[in-house]
Amino acid sequence: MQYFIQLIVTGLVLGSVYAMVALGFVLIYKSSSVINFAQGELVLIGAYMALWLTVSLHIPFLLSFIITLIFAVFLGFAIEKLFLRPMIGEPILSxxxxxxxxxxxxxxxxxxLWGTETRVFPQIFSETPIKIGFVRISQVYLWSLILSVIFLVIFTLFFKYTDIGIAMRATADDQTAALSMGIxxxxxxxxxxxxxxxxxAVGGVLLGNINGINISVANFGLRVFPVVILGGLDSIPGAIVGGFTIGIxxxxxxxxxxxxxxxxxxxVAAFVVLVIILMIKPYGLFGLERIERV
Amino acid sequence: MLVLNNIEVIYNQVILVLKGVSLEVPDGDIRALLGANGAGKTTTLKAISGLLKEEDGEVTDGSIEFNGERIDKKSAEEIVRMGIFQVMEGRRVFEHLTVEENLRAGAYTRRDKKNVRRDMEMVYSYFPRLKELRHRVAGYLSGGEQQMLAIGRALMARPKLMLLDEPSLGLAPLLVKEIFDIIQRINKEEGVGILIVEQNAMAALNIASYGYIMENGRIVMDGPADKLKENPDVKEFYLGLTEVGKKKSFREVKHYKRRKRWLT
Structure with a gap:
């Protein structure tokens, strides 16, 4: 029993990181119908950026984490501006x-920039695991879980209540109509x-703290596929639930x-589940079925 | 005041859709743009609102001016900010957003965010039904409720001019009347100018002060709404009447189809 709960808890941690990365994936798909195969590389760059700031420039971890996030914002803007903007109106396959x-x-x-060997973050959280009930959980795991839950809540509120969040969902729903609103x-x-x-980037930093970073972190992008397809490619809650489910x-x-x-x-496990779910619910668990009024 | 001066619209750089359309909508006036399918009514509205650019259409000749400023080269976003709001054909509500979120999306370009709440109440006062449904997902509303939402959403932007594209599409006659009454009230009470495109010519001419009739990308006739209603050609082709008050006999149509001449 204790083993089982231990597995569940570590699964939750892994799942929360999945959920984060999947959220980004879903967002891009939802607003522009583009499947972003570079999502894993964004994770990679986020992880290395934070590592570089902490290790090479000796900036305190928290500060370098924040700088990494700001850097990620501009990286996202730059990629969209340089590569995606000129492609508006081109076939989706291109x-x-x-x-x-x-x-x-x-x-x-x-x-x-950073080579290929595995590198690790300096010890940020103490090694002594915390005991909750009869489950032992290492501090890195606990903090990762807390951080990603905080971010997931922030983004959920962002989409629900801010103007730009509503505009993003509106654009996902009907692009031309959104345009006619002046969005x-x-x-x-x-x-x-x-x-x-x-x-x-957040996902990358958390993963880096748990396992260390090398180039294979980028494969995380592909491992997020079962998550988004399970949850439904266009569903934000789906990405979150899918992330935790696949992690566990x-x-x-x-x-x-x-x-x-x-x-x-x-x-293999995630993909087996994926196939089963798709056979039963081809839209994914939470994917938007086209609303049809009768 | 909106002025279209002899505009020409070309799609995909080859297909000439509008061949010299001129019309104007004074501030606070209701004007109707009538015509058969494919006459170019929706294209005219899209040319005004700037949505044409999304469909590879272009205003190649003539000019569109709003309150003295040229708008035919401006983006849809700028045009909304200037106070022209198009309610697109087929309602186009954001199906997966709630009614209230739809209204907020309509207010997206507003600078005075603190008044948005108050205007939401104003929309609810025109459409009490929407207030009951405000936390519902818009995709599951009925057609009439969606049309109300589409108009309410437009009101949230506080436009000076509203372009309504077939607000009666797919609605029951009773609902059509209700919607048109509300459009008239909005025009009177909020002072919003309205350019309305309709297949339901009678309904549109009843609330409009002036009408334009389009055919094949041209305005073929225009005049005060009362005059248009009396015109024999309009009666025959748009109101479905032959002599005053008499239903059209389809046997006659077959044999003696009137040639369209469009003499004013």
Missing amino acids: VIMLTIGLSVFLRGLVII SVKKVFAMAWAVAAVVA IENLASGYLDPYFGGGVRE
């Missing part, structure tokens, strides 16, 4: 190819990329099944 190109480009850039669609796209870059499933599967299969179940 835009998706562009994001694949972008992912290769960004990955290469990171290798040039600047370009600004909405730029915001979507900025938010996506920010959540990716992966952990349980690898915890209980790895001994029998000799490892690697974690990578």
Whole structure:
């Protein structure tokens, strides 16, 4: 029982990071129907940026975290302005190819700047695990969970109550109608990329603190696929629920099944669930079914 | 005052849709733009509101002026900020947003955010039904309620001129009357100018002071609404009447179809 709960708790932590990164993914898809294959690279860049600021420039972790977030905002704006803006009105497939190109480009850039060996954050949280009831949880995990929950709440409120958040959802719903309200669609796209870059950076920093960083962090972008498809590509709550679900499933599967299969179940489990869900609910759990009035 | 001076619109750089359209809407007036399908009514509205640019359309000749300022090269966003708001055909509410969020989206360009709340109450006073439904998701409203929402959403921007594209589309006759009454009230009480495009010519001419009739990208006839209602050609082709007050007999139409001549 204790083992089970332990797995659930670590699954929640992993899931919260999934949820963050998936949120960015969903946002871009929702507002501009672009599947962003470079999401994983945004995670990578966020992680390395924070690491570089903390380790090489000796800036306190909290401050470098904040600088990383600000940097991510501008990175998102820049990517949208330089690469996506000229593609408005082009076939969606070309835009998706562009994001694949972008992912290769960004990955290469990171290798040039920071090399390929695994690097770790200096110890920020104390190593002694905290005991809650009979579950032991290391402080890094606990803080990651808390931080990502805070960010998820902030973004949920942002979409629900701010003008720009409502404008973003309106644009996702009906682009031309949004335009007729005087909503600047370009600004909405730029915001979507900025938010996506920010959540990716947060995810990157959290992952980096848990496992250390190397170039393979970028693969996280692909592991988020089951999450977004499970939740529904265009659903923000779906991304959050999907993130936690996949995190827990992966952990349980690898915890209980790895001994029998000799490892690697974690990578497969999410996709098995994905296939099953898609067979039952092709829109994903929370995806928008087209509303039809009868 | 909105003035369209001899505008020409070309789609995709080849298809000439509007061939010299001129019309004007004085401040606070209701004017109707009538015509059959494909006459170019919606294109005219989109040319005014700037939405044309999204569809690869372009005003290639003539000018559109609003209160003395040229707007035909401005973006849709700037035009909304100047006070022209188009209510698009088919209602186009944001289906996955609630009624209240739809209204807030309408107020997006407003600078005076503190008055938004008050204006929301104003919209609810015109459409009490919307107040009951304000936390509902707009996609599940009925057609009439969605049309009310679309008009209410436009009011939230506090426009000086509203462009209504077929507000009666797909609504029951009773609802059409209700919506048109409210449009008239909005015009009187808020002083909003209105340019209304309609297939339901009678309903539109009843509230408008002046009408334009379009065919094949041209304005073929215009005049005060009362005059238009009396004109034999308008009666025949738009109001479905032959002699005064008499229903049209379809047998006659077959044999003696009147040639359209459009003499004023």
